[in-house]
Amino acid sequence: MPLWERETILPLHSIPLAVLRKNATQRHGVTRFQRGAHLSVLKTEDVETIDLHPKLLDDAWLDYARFVLYHEYLHALGNRFHDTNFRNLEQHWPHAGAERGREFTKYLRKRTATWLWVCTSCEKEYPRRRKANGRFRCRTCSTILIDVENLQETN
Numbered sequence: 001m002p003l004w005e006r007e008t009i010l011p012l013h014s015i016p017l018a019v020l021r022k023n024a025t026q027r028h029g030v031t032r033f034q035r036g037a038h039l040s041v042l043k044t045e046d047v048e049t050i051d052l053h054p055k056l057l058d059d060a061w062l063d064y065a066r067f068v069l070y071h072e073y074l075h076a077l078g079n080r081f082h083d084t085n086f087r088n089l090e091q092h093w094p095h096a097g098a099e100r101g102r103e104f105t106k107y108l109r110k111r112t113a114t115w116l117w118v119c120t121s122c123e124k125e126y127p128r129r130r131k132a133n134g135r136f137r138c139r140t141c142s143t144i145l146i147d148v149e150n151l152q153e154t155n
C-alpha cells in the first residue's frame with residue numbers, strides 16, 4: 001500500500017499475534033497494549049499482542065481476516081479511536097473482504113447460539129444464547145418469537 005512508508009510499518013512486524021477465545025462473538029480482533037502504557041500517546045512498541053478471532057483463520061474468512069489485521073495495525077500505529085481519520089485510513093484498504101464484518105458476526109452468533117428465536121409468520125431467525133420465553137417480537141413483523149433449539153454443530 002503506497003500510503004505507508006516502510007519505516008512507519010516496520011515495527012509492526014515484531015508484534016506477536018494471538019487468538020481470542022473461540023466463543024467470543026462481539027469482537028473480531030483486539031490490540032492489547034502493555035499495562036501501564038500511556039493510553040493518551042499510544043506507541044507501537046507498547047503493543048503486547050494483536051488477537052484475532054480463531055475462526056478468522058479458516059480459509060473461508062481469510063479475506064476478511066486480512067482486513068481485520070489491517071484495522072488492528074491502525075490501532076497499533078497509535079490511532080486509538082474509530083474517528084474520522086481512522087475511518088479514512090481504513091478506506092484505503094485495497095483488497096476485497098472489508099465488507100464482511102456483519103456477515104462474520106452473524107456467522108459467530110449462529111455458531112454459538114443455543115436457541116433460535118423464530119418468527120412463525122415471516123420465518124426470520126434470531127440466533128441467541130438464551131431463550132426468548134415469549135418476551136420478544138420479530139423486528140420485521142412484530143409477531144411474538146418462539147424458541148427452537150439450534151441444532152447446528154458448534155466447533
Ligand SMILES: [Zn+2]
Nearest residue numbers: 071072075082
Ligand atoms: Zn478498532
Ligand SMILES: [Zn+2]
Nearest residue numbers: 119122138141
Ligand atoms: Zn416476522
